[in-house]
Amino acid sequence: MAEYKGIHGTKVQDYTTDPDNPITGQVWYNETANTLKVEAATGAGAWATGGNLTTGRQGLAGAGSQTAALGFGGYTPPGPSGYTGKTESYNGTSWTEVNDLNQIRVFLAGAGTQTAALAFGGFSHPPSTNRAETESWNGSSWTELADLNAGRREIGGNGTQTAALAYGGAPPGTTAQTESWNGSSWTEVNDLNTARTSVVGSGIQTATLAYGGATPTVTAVTESWNGTSWTEVNDLNTARRDIASSIGTSNTSALAAGGTTGSITAVTEEYNGTSWVEVADLATARTNSGAAGTASAGLVFGGSNTTATEEWTGAGAPVIRTITTD
Amino acid sequence: MAKTYQYCVATNWGKGFIDHVESQRITFKGLPGDVWQVPAYNKHGNLWIAKVGGVVKTVAEAQAIVDAEVQTAQAAWDALPDAEKAPALEMNTRPTDITLEE
Numbered sequence: 001m002a003e004y005k006g007i008h009g010t011k012v013q014d015y016t017t018d019p020d021n022p023i024t025g026q027v028w029y030n031e032t033a034n035t036l037k038v039e040a041a042t043g044a045g046a047w048a049t050g051g052n053l054t055t056g057r058q059g060l061a062g063a064g065s066q067t068a069a070l071g072f073g074g075y076t077p078p079g080p081s082g083y084t085g086k087t088e089s090y091n092g093t094s095w096t097e098v099n100d101l102n103q104i105r106v107f108l109a110g111a112g113t114q115t116a117a118l119a120f121g122g123f124s125h126p127p128s129t130n131r132a133e134t135e136s137w138n139g140s141s142w143t144e145l146a147d148l149n150a151g152r153r154e155i156g157g158n159g160t161q162t163a164a165l166a167y168g169g170a171p172p173g174t175t176a177q178t179e180s181w182n183g184s185s186w187t188e189v190n191d192l193n194t195a196r197t198s199v200v201g202s203g204i205q206t207a208t209l210a211y212g213g214a215t216p217t218v219t220a221v222t223e224s225w226n227g228t229s230w231t232e233v234n235d236l237n238t239a240r241r242d243i244a245s246s247i248g249t250s251n252t253s254a255l256a257a258g259g260t261t262g263s264i265t266a267v268t269e270e271y272n273g274t275s276w277v278e279v280a281d282l283a284t285a286r287t288n289s290g291a292a293g294t295a296s297a298g299l300v301f302g303g304s305n306t307t308a309t310e311e312w313t314g315a316g317a318p319v320i321r322t323i324t325t326d
Numbered sequence: 327m328a329k330t331y332q333y334c335v336a337t338n339w340g341k342g343f344i345d346h347v348e349s350q351r352i353t354f355k356g357l358p359g360d361v362w363q364v365p366a367y368n369k370h371g372n373l374w375i376a377k378v379g380g381v382v383k384t385v386a387e388a389q390a391i392v393d394a395e396v397q398t399a400q401a402a403w404d405a406l407p408d409a410e411k412a413p414a415l416e417m418n419t420r421p422t423d424i425t426l427e428e
Contacts, residue, residue: 007409030368044348044350046347046349046350047338047346047349048344048345048346048349049341049342049343049344049345049402050341051340051341052338052339052340077403078402078403078405079410080408080410093340093341094340094341112395126409126428199367214348238344263422279347280350280353281353281399283344283354283355283356284355284356285347285355285356308338308356309340310344313346319345319346319347320348322347
């Protein structure tokens with residue numbers, strides 16, 4: 001029978017804590033936990049809890065990755081004092097409050113990374129005002145830049161700090177308007193085929209997927225942006241609005257988590273470049289949550305006034321498992 | 327009739343409260359009041375409740391905790407002036423009742 005050393009070239013190592021970057025198939029003994037562990041590839045995608053936000057809220061935006069994210073803006077009901085510009089930074093384990101947005105708002109969109117993010121659009125109250133402001137995050141503070149051409153709330157958006165896309169929203173009613181950001185100004189480009197609000201999307205400025213929303217009835221419509229125009233592709237399996245903002249890196253890879261079908265849902269779907277496939281539900285159903293990361297390593301935080309964060313690990317991704325003999 | 331679910335109260339402390347392996351083995355449902363639903367008569371569900379120090383509740387006890395949380399949120403919403411209930415905010419709807427399953 002083959003032995004571990006014969007396969008891997010080393011004996012099973014003892015560690016006091018799990019190694020930082022184990023390779024798939026690596027086995028080790030955790031002396032502290034007195035357990036044998038292995039880095040194994042997952043068979044199916046799954047959610048796990050992450051560190052809780054310091055302030056539970058909904059309608060916030062996100063940027064960055066699963067282990068280095070930024071969450072900003074939002075609303076904690078009830079009443080007008082619940083609107084916030086709070087910004088929190090995630091290190092893969094816990095959230096830390098950092099400097100606020102200059103403009104308090106909810107239902108805004110975000111793009112970029114933890115250290116180079118962009119916030120645009122949204123809504124503030126009182127008085128009820130659709131926001132056009134764009135703010136840039138440099139890792140420590142927000143700076144106001146050129147406004148959107150059309151102020152709007154419940155806007156979809158994604159991309160980077162210097163190359164972003166904004167689409168849909170409510171001015172009120174619904175809009176199909178799309179704008180492209182070049183780092184200093186917004187330019188109106190071709191509209192969505194289906195005007196809608198509460199839409200979200202993922203990807204980059206030249207390859208975006210926009211999905212769900214309200215027309216004003218909830219919709220499953222998905223559209224793909226190629227840098228010039230939108231094309232309708234296969235619908236979500238579950239029509240809904242206010243899905244977690246932006247998880248995914250292109251118009252061929254995205255994760256749609258939670259939202260509202262009429263009632264708040266935990267449903268999660270993954271886009272494989274052709275169609276949406278239902279995968280494991282969130283542990284906590286939520287709507288209007290912030291999000292970051294990719295379809296294989298996603299992050300959802302807040303929404304529906306919860307502080308809870310969940311981390312998505314896609315199928316085939318490595319996770320640490322404890323080896324048991326029972 | 328055999329139960330499909332069991333309930334416990336446990337505070338979500340964040341990272342590690344539910345890990346990916348646990349999430350692959352059983353389905354979790356988080357509810358108001360730190361109430362968690364996991365499968366009944368399930369080894370992995372029982373192990374998770376023990377891990378998080380969950381206090382097991384009957385369906386009726388869990389329902390009462392969820393109801394209290396929802397009713398508190400509903401009362402806060404009801405107390406808002408009308409102008410604050412509908413400033414064109416789709417999110418600002420009255421919290422709805424939740425009925426737990428056996």
